[in-house]
Amino acid sequence: xxxxxxxxxxxxxxxxxEFTTEGSEFLNVIVPKEQLHSICSQLKSxxxxxxxxxxxxxxxxxxxxxxxxxxxxxxxxxxxxxLKVMVEDRENPVLDSVHDIWQTADFHELEIFDFFGIKFxxxxxxxxxFLTPEWEGFPLxxxxxxxxxxxxx
Amino acid sequence: xxxQQLKNKIKTEEYFINMGPQHPAAHGVLRLILTIxxxxxxxxxxxxxxxxxxxEKMCERDSYQQIVHLTDRMDYLSSHINNVAVCxxxxxxxxxxxxxxxxxxxxxxxxxxxIASHCLWWGVMGMDLGALTSYFxxxxxxxxxxxxxxxxxxxxxxxxxxxxxxxxxxxxxxxVKRTKDFIAEFKTKIPEYNLLLTDxxxxxxxxxxxxxxxxxxxxxxxxxxxxxxxxxxxxxxxKHHPYNAYDRVDFKEILFTEGDTFARYQVRMMELWESISIxxxxxxxxxxxxxxxxxxxxxxxxxxxxxxxxxxxxxxxGVYINSTGNKNPYRVKFRSPGFSNLxxxxxxxxDVKIAxxxxxxxxxxxxxxxxxx
Numbered sequence: 204x205x206x207x208x209x210x211x212x213x214x215x216x217x218x219x220x221e222f223t224t225e226g227s228e229f230l231n232v233i234v235p236k237e238q239l240h241s242i243c244s245q246l247k248s249x250x251x252x253x254x255x256x257x258x259x260x261x262x263x264x265x266x267x268x269x270x271x272x273x274x275x276x277x278x279x280x281x282x283x284x285x286l287k288v289m290v291e292d293r294e295n296p297v298l299d300s301v302h303d304i305w306q307t308a309d310f311h312e313l314e315i316f317d318f319f320g321i322k323f324x325x326x327x328x329x330x331x332x333f334l335t336p337e338w339e340g341f342p343l344x345x346x347x348x349x350x351x352x353x354x355x356x
Numbered sequence: 357x358x359x360q361q362l363k364n365k366i367k368t369e370e371y372f373i374n375m376g377p378q379h380p381a382a383h384g385v386l387r388l389i390l391t392i393x394x395x396x397x398x399x400x401x402x403x404x405x406x407x408x409x410x411x412e413k414m415c416e417r418d419s420y421q422q423i424v425h426l427t428d429r430m431d432y433l434s435s436h437i438n439n440v441a442v443c444x445x446x447x448x449x450x451x452x453x454x455x456x457x458x459x460x461x462x463x464x465x466x467x468x469x470x471i472a473s474h475c476l477w478w479g480v481m482g483m484d485l486g487a488l489t490s491y492f493x494x495x496x497x498x499x500x501x502x503x504x505x506x507x508x509x510x511x512x513x514x515x516x517x518x519x520x521x522x523x524x525x526x527x528x529x530x531x532v533k534r535t536k537d538f539i540a541e542f543k544t545k546i547p548e549y550n551l552l553l554t555d556x557x558x559x560x561x562x563x564x565x566x567x568x569x570x571x572x573x574x575x576x577x578x579x580x581x582x583x584x585x586x587x588x589x590x591x592x593x594x595k596h597h598p599y600n601a602y603d604r605v606d607f608k609e610i611l612f613t614e615g616d617t618f619a620r621y622q623v624r625m626m627e628l629w630e631s632i633s634i635x636x637x638x639x640x641x642x643x644x645x646x647x648x649x650x651x652x653x654x655x656x657x658x659x660x661x662x663x664x665x666x667x668x669x670x671x672x673x674g675v676y677i678n679s680t681g682n683k684n685p686y687r688v689k690f691r692s693p694g695f696s697n698l699x700x701x702x703x704x705x706x707d708v709k710i711a712x713x714x715x716x717x718x719x720x721x722x723x724x725x726x727x728x729x
Contacts, residue, residue: 226658226660228662228663256575257578258665258672259663259689259691261687261691262689278589285661306577306699307699309699333408334405334408353413
């Protein structure tokens, strides 16, 4: 399915969605965070979309907003899109978990929590996965400072 | 007394044990927190980070040429394939089309890497199940590939043979002959492997019907590579999103539908033959051409996002580069196959014995630095 066809279908799934293909090989859909879960579940269940394979879930720090990028593919129809969601609050960023839609999100959300500090509603067990429980700060944020262990040029 | 009554009477308390971080069956520093009832596993919780080096953060500091060298420290058994993935992503950003010669050489070395990796996996899979001989057989044969790499790339494990735009230097004059010699010899070795393990009745009993992963779960958990193909999930990036010279070679995607440990084993064994076939199709027809396209000393990618998917020996590796136009990337993400494959382990290991968990893990072929990055 072409990007235009995908855009036409996805437009009807929510409100205030932004579409762009600038600087990317995929169709990028920017989703308001309140609608994330409902749009994701429709993307998977819609008979013409069937995005059942989340092949990459990336945490992101677009200073000042934090966010998550979902790379999705349909294993049956073989089309791909990129979903982006942003959260402005750096002190207490919260998004909805999508682990009940794509179970791979369980671990990827743990990784994002560990490195970016984004909390996920309804996640089964949000915890530090790589770092120790007492670790302070979130290392992949752009404003993270650790003078002892980081060499900054 | 019926079995159930007996079970109720001699009820044991659930407790937890640490499997790892120094466990020989984990092949690295992987710690699994097992909740067990007697010898029956109730829950598997991986605890990661023992070899985490934050390669993604280091990438934000380094230039694009330097990033390539970090990636073969992730999945060190697919080091060449990891290097190619980053180079392809950077080339995508620079809109460079590498020459046919580079594409073919990259494909041949990719497949040699895959054979070497599957060899090592086969050896340690036997070892995990108590058959030490396979380990020596596999390491003997893998050595020949490492010798070829040493001669052409200068290194045996972390090859660093690729640079954005092509290859660091041309192949060694002996490369074609030695690769052909290796293929001829290795073809006589696979039947030995089959005699030793594949047709072994004890091996069948340890692996058939153990650790069953359904196709739906494989897709939902983002499982990829031979592990997914053992469950019938057609996930081969080489087929669906061809890169290098994979669009001009003829090979089958091996699919099994049983989803058990033995199916995953068979996928890898048959992939050895497919890799051999790919190399044979290319080795006599390496086209002439330049080995490196001209790139600037300081590579700056245009503003935008670049994503490259490749098939490593373990599954799908994704390289995501977000560039703001500087000489360093703004953000790099490696979607490693091991991390997603590990996430399904708890789901398929409920109510099995600890020894079966070891067999399942062996068939998943984990490389821990690939999970931790």
